[in-house]
Amino acid sequence: MGDPAGAGPEQLRHDKRVNPERNQFNQELEARLEALRLKNLFRELRTLDSPQAPAVDLNGRAMLNFSSNDYLGLANHPLLKEAAVRALERFGVGAGASRLISGTLAPHHELEQVLAQFKGTEAALSFSSGYATALGTIPALVGRDDIVILDKLVHACMVDATRLSGARVRVCRHNDIDHLEELLRWADAQRGAAEESRILVLTESVFSMDGDRAPLRDIVELKNRFRAWLMVDEAHALGLFGRQGRGCAEELGVSNEIEIQMGTLGKAVGAAGGYICGSQVLIDFLVNASRSFIFSTAPVPAAAASALAGIRLISSPDGDVLRRKLWENVNEFRAGIRTPMPDGAILPLHVGDEAAALEFAGRLRAEGFLVPAIRYPTVARGRARLRITMSAAHNLEQVRLLTAALRRLHPQANAPGQPATILPSS
Numbered sequence: 202m203g204d205p206a207g208a209g210p211e212q213l214r215h216d217k218r219v220n221p222e223r224n225q226f227n228q229e230l231e232a233r234l235e236a237l238r239l240k241n242l243f244r245e246l247r248t249l250d251s252p253q254a255p256a257v258d259l260n261g262r263a264m265l266n267f268s269s270n271d272y273l274g275l276a277n278h279p280l281l282k283e284a285a286v287r288a289l290e291r292f293g294v295g296a297g298a299s300r301l302i303s304g305t306l307a308p309h310h311e312l313e314q315v316l317a318q319f320k321g322t323e324a325a326l327s328f329s330s331g332y333a334t335a336l337g338t339i340p341a342l343v344g345r346d347d348i349v350i351l352d353k354l355v356h357a358c359m360v361d362a363t364r365l366s367g368a369r370v371r372v373c374r375h376n377d378i379d380h381l382e383e384l385l386r387w388a389d390a391q392r393g394a395a396e397e398s399r400i401l402v403l404t405e406s407v408f409s410m411d412g413d414r415a416p417l418r419d420i421v422e423l424k425n426r427f428r429a430w431l432m433v434d435e436a437h438a439l440g441l442f443g444r445q446g447r448g449c450a451e452e453l454g455v456s457n458e459i460e461i462q463m464g465t466l467g468k469a470v471g472a473a474g475g476y477i478c479g480s481q482v483l484i485d486f487l488v489n490a491s492r493s494f495i496f497s498t499a500p501v502p503a504a505a506a507s508a509l510a511g512i513r514l515i516s517s518p519d520g521d522v523l524r525r526k527l528w529e530n531v532n533e534f535r536a537g538i539r540t541p542m543p544d545g546a547i548l549p550l551h552v553g554d555e556a557a558a559l560e561f562a563g564r565l566r567a568e569g570f571l572v573p574a575i576r577y578p579t580v581a582r583g584r585a586r587l588r589i590t591m592s593a594a595h596n597l598e599q600v601r602l603l604t605a606a607l608r609r610l611h612p613q614a615n616a617p618g619q620p621a622t623i624l625p626s627s
């Protein structure tokens with residue numbers, strides 16, 4: 202036998218020789234990555250060595266974090282951690298099987314009961330993520346004979362789910378109610394006398410990258426008129442808007458008219474997972490037809506338990522305190538840069554050009570601020586932006602440091618009587 206220490210490199214050389222396709226494969230992918238780099242669209246991971254919080258540790262350096270969707274600061278909240286630890290001790294680490302086999306543990310069931318109560322629906326179903334929620338729900342409800350009308354800016358999970366469903370797709374101009382009416386009229390004409398094909402309208406209540414809101418009342422009125430179904434993703438509204446943070450549908454009084462209410466448990470709720478709230482028959486149907494639900498191991502019990510603790514906290518008086526703190530931070534930010542912004546915790550600064558957005562984010566990072574440059578394909582080409590997100594966990598001083606840095610890097614934000622934009626919008 203030879204020296205075992207020499208076996209490694211020898212083995213590598215051998216692999217290269219017998220597996221030439223692997224080189225061709227890697228070369229091909231390297232070329233594709235190079236093409237992304239040339240277009241300023243290359244992305245890479247940055248690893249934090251700390252919990253999600255207003256101040257994080259990036260490669261040993263303290264950074265102020267204005268990039269997370271942890272709007273209420275629950276991702277590292279003691280109550281959620283305690284719930285996770287208790288569930289871990291009582292139910293173990295893994296769920297062991299899919300929900301329909303033997304993976305439904307008490308925390309999953311309890312989470313769904315509390316979610317339904319909170320949202321005021323008959324029933325709820327939880328999924329391993331918001332992405333899996335859309336992917337399991339939309340193709341279960343519609344197929345080849347049906348039509349999906351989606352807002353141009355809906356999240357990738359709804360776009361992918363619609364593609365997977367095989368339904369005919371029409372894209373509605375963003376928040377354009379007249380265009381929606383036109384598309385619904387067209388879709389209604391397509392279904393003919395038999396009325397067999399369904400029409401499903403997809404939108405978000407608060408849009409993830411622009412932070413603006415959908416005109417839900419008008420949309421509900423239209424979809425009722427044309428007998429279409431409506432699915433609303435409240436990923437960025439749950440916990441923030443409506444009574445006790447129930448979301449925009451509740452705030453606008455249209456909850457009961459939305460067939461499918463969707464959301465995530467990984468943003469304001471501070472944990473992980475996704476959900477559908479609606480009628481009992483919708484939930485029974487999804488248990489039988491949603492492939493991402495059926496063919497996937499149940500979420501770990503600690504995730505369900507911490508999401509449950511998150512919902513409880515959000516709907517308690519402490520939740521109101523956190524929301525007040527969040528809006529106080531948002532108002533401080535808005536006063537600091539005097540730029541028109543959507544009314545919410547997502548505060549996009551439009552840059553346009555991808556390279557410029559990257560450079561701006563890089564300069565902020567050099568000054569200790571973590572703010573992501575959002576680029577294609579998350580947003581359209583040439584619509585790159587900095588996406589600043591505010592949390593209840595920030596303090597006013599941290600917010601002031603950010604606005605000061607933005608003003609320093611973009612002096613036009615300082616100019617009095619120039620409220621239009623801190624940056625030229627494309």
Ligand SMILES: *Cc1c(COP(=O)(O)O)cnc(C)c1O
Nearest residue numbers: 330331332356409436465467474
């Ligand atoms: C983040 C997000 C999702 C996906 O939820 P995850 O739980 O992160 O998978 C779905 N819809 C919208 C609008 C989102 O922003």
